Amino acid sequence: MSLLSVEQLDVRHGLLKAVRDVSFSINEGEILALVGANGAGKTTLMRAIAGAHRPAGGRVVLDGRDVTHMSAHKRVRAGLALVPEGRRLFAELTVEENLLVAAASGRSGEWSVGTVMEAFPLLKPLRTKRAATLSGGEQQATAIGRALMTNPRVLLLDEVSLGLAPVAVETVYRSLQTLIEGRSTIVLVEQDLRRALRVAGRVICMLEGKIVLEGSTAELSIEEITEAYFGLKSRQQIGGGSGP
Amino acid sequence: MTVLNAVIQGIMLGGFYALLATGLSLIFGVMRIINLAHGSLAVLGAFLAWWVVDKTGISPFLALIPALVVMFGVGYALQLGMLERSLRSGPLIPLLTTFGLAVVVDNALLGVFTPDVRSLGGPAGKVTIASWAITDQIAVSAIGMLILGVAAAVLLGLHFFLARTGMGRSMRATAQDPDTAELVGVDSRAVYARAVGIATATAALAGFFLAVRAVVEPSSGPTQLIFAFEAVVIGGFGSLWGTLVGGLILGVAQTLGALVDPHYANLGGHLVFLAVLAFRGRGIFEARGVST
Numbered sequence: 250m251s252l253l254s255v256e257q258l259d260v261r262h263g264l265l266k267a268v269r270d271v272s273f274s275i276n277e278g279e280i281l282a283l284v285g286a287n288g289a290g291k292t293t294l295m296r297a298i299a300g301a302h303r304p305a306g307g308r309v310v311l312d313g314r315d316v317t318h319m320s321a322h323k324r325v326r327a328g329l330a331l332v333p334e335g336r337r338l339f340a341e342l343t344v345e346e347n348l349l350v351a352a353a354s355g356r357s358g359e360w361s362v363g364t365v366m367e368a369f370p371l372l373k374p375l376r377t378k379r380a381a382t383l384s385g386g387e388q389q390a391t392a393i394g395r396a397l398m399t400n401p402r403v404l405l406l407d408e409v410s411l412g413l414a415p416v417a418v419e420t421v422y423r424s425l426q427t428l429i430e431g432r433s434t435i436v437l438v439e440q441d442l443r444r445a446l447r448v449a450g451r452v453i454c455m456l457e458g459k460i461v462l463e464g465s466t467a468e469l470s471i472e473e474i475t476e477a478y479f480g481l482k483s484r485q486q487i488g489g490g491s492g493p
Numbered sequence: 494m495t496v497l498n499a500v501i502q503g504i505m506l507g508g509f510y511a512l513l514a515t516g517l518s519l520i521f522g523v524m525r526i527i528n529l530a531h532g533s534l535a536v537l538g539a540f541l542a543w544w545v546v547d548k549t550g551i552s553p554f555l556a557l558i559p560a561l562v563v564m565f566g567v568g569y570a571l572q573l574g575m576l577e578r579s580l581r582s583g584p585l586i587p588l589l590t591t592f593g594l595a596v597v598v599d600n601a602l603l604g605v606f607t608p609d610v611r612s613l614g615g616p617a618g619k620v621t622i623a624s625w626a627i628t629d630q631i632a633v634s635a636i637g638m639l640i641l642g643v644a645a646a647v648l649l650g651l652h653f654f655l656a657r658t659g660m661g662r663s664m665r666a667t668a669q670d671p672d673t674a675e676l677v678g679v680d681s682r683a684v685y686a687r688a689v690g691i692a693t694a695t696a697a698l699a700g701f702f703l704a705v706r707a708v709v710e711p712s713s714g715p716t717q718l719i720f721a722f723e724a725v726v727i728g729g730f731g732s733l734w735g736t737l738v739g740g741l742i743l744g745v746a747q748t749l750g751a752l753v754d755p756h757y758a759n760l761g762g763h764l765v766f767l768a769v770l771a772f773r774g775r776g777i778f779e780a781r782g783v784s785t
Contacts, residue, residue: 325678337673339666350666353659354678399678
C-alpha cells in the first residue's frame with residue numbers, strides 16, 4: 250500500500266482553480282519530483298497536502314488514514330512535514346530554537362538537534378545565531394532541519410534551491426543525499442529539471458493545475474518532460490498518461 | 494526632597510501600571526490585537542476576588558488564587574469562542590469585538606454588583622497601611638512595594654516562560670508566523686488561547702491590587718484601560734521590558750504632575766504619552782513580535 254496518496258484533489262485560490270483533479274501516490278522510501286512552470290500549482294498542491302490550504306474537493310490519505318480535514322499541526326503529528334517555499338524561518342528565533350519549536354510536535358525518532366547538526370555541519374557554528382542573520386543556504390538547511398525535527402514519514406520539500414547561490418544549492422543537496430540514502434520518503438518540488446531527475450525515482454509534471462506527465466525518471470527523457478513542462482504537445486500525445 | 498519623594502511614589506505607582514499593562518502588551522505581541530476589554534477584565538477579576546471574600550470571609554490574598562484560575566479560563570474561552578472568529582475578519586473587527594466586550598462586562602458588573610464602590614483594602618489587613626520611613630519626609634508603603642515586587646516577578650516570570658520553555662518558544666514562533674508554526678506542529682489555536690488566558694489572569698491580578706490599594710467600581714474599566722494603553726505605548730508595543738519601563742515612566746509622570754497641582758496627576762501621564770507618540774511613535778523599546 251502507498252504511504253501517501255492524493256485522490257482527485259481540487260484546490261482553489263478564490264475563483265482560480267490552482268490544482269485540478271490531481272491524483273498520485275507515493276510508496277515508502279520513494280522520491281518523487283514534482284516539476285512544472287511557475288503557476289502550475291506545485292506549491293499550492295504541496296500546501297494542500299501539508300494542511301496549510303484547505304482543498305475544495307478530493308482526499309489526502311496518509312498511511313491509510315484520511316487526513317483531508319486535519320489541521321496542519323495534526324498532520325505534522327501524523328508524520329507529514331513541509332519545508333515551505335521561501336524557507337519561512339522564525340526570524341527572531343535562533344537556529345537551535347527554530348529546530349526546537351518543531352520538536353514540540355512530539356514525534357520520536359532519529360532526528361534531534363544533534364543529528365540535524367551532523368547532517369548539516371554548516372549549522373554547527375550557527376546554533377545560537379538569530380535565523381534572520383543567516384545566509385540563504387544556511388536558512389534552507391535550518392528549514393530542512395526544522396522539518397526533520399518532527400521525524401516525518403513523508404517529507405515535502407518545496408523549492409529548496411530557489412534564490413540560493415549555486416554553491417549553497419550544492420551544499421544543501423549534498424546533505425539531502427544523506428536523507429535519500431537513508432530511504433526517506435520525499436516529495437520534491439524543484440525548478441532545476443536535471444537536478445530533480447538525478448535525485449528522484451519518479452517524476453510528475455504539472456501544467457495549469459493538472460498532471461500532464463508521470464513516469465519513472467529512468468524511462469522518461471528530459472525532452473519528453475520539457476515538452477510536458479511547457480505544454481508543447483496536446484495532452485493525449487504525451488506518453489505516460491495523465492495520472493494514474 | 495518632595496521631588497525625590499514624588500519620584501519614589503511614582504515608581505511604586507508605576508509598578509501597578511506595568512502589571513496592568515503586561516497582558517495588553519502580551520496579547521498585542523502575540524496576536525496583534527489591541528484588547529479594548531483589558532481594563533474591564535481587570536475590574537471583573539477584582540470583583541471576582543471581592544465576591545469570594547464577601548461570601549467566604551477568607552483573606553483576599555487567598556481569594557485571589559481561585560479568581561486568577563477562573564480569569565485564565567475566561568481568557569482561554571474568550572479566545573476560542575470570540576476573538577478567534579473576529580481575527581479571521583481582518584484587523585478592525587477584533588478592535589470592535591473587544592470594545593463590545595468591554596461594554597458588556599461593565600454593564601454586567603453594574604447589573605450584578607450595583608454601582609457601589611468596593612475595596613479589598615479593609616479585608617487585606619495591615620499590609621495596606623504599613624509603611625517604612627526612610628527619612629523624615631519620605632516613606633514607602635508596604636502595598637506599593639508589594640505591587641512593584643509582584644509586577645517585577647510577573648514580568649520576569651513571563652520573560653523566563655517565553656525565553657526558556659517549550660511553550661514559550663512555540664508562542665514566540667506563532668507570534669512571528671502562525672502559518673509556519675502550524676506547519677512544524679504547533680497548535681496555534683491553543684497557543685493563542687493560552688496567551689489570552691495568561692493576559693487575562695495578569696489583568697485580574699492588577700485589578701485585584703487596584704481594589705486592595707484603592708477602590709473599584711463597575712465603571713473603572715475604561716480608565717484602567719487608558720492607563721494600561723499609555724504604559725504600553727510609552728514602553729513600546731509587544732516588548733515586555735518596555736512595558737515595565739513604560740509603566741514606571743507613566744507612574745512618575747503622574748506623581749510629578751500631582752506635585753504641580755493635585756489635579757494634574759493624570760495630565761502629567763497624558764503629556765508624556767502624547768510626547769512619546771509625537772517624537773517616538775513606536776515607543777521606547779520597539780519590538781517585532783513578542784520580545785523578551
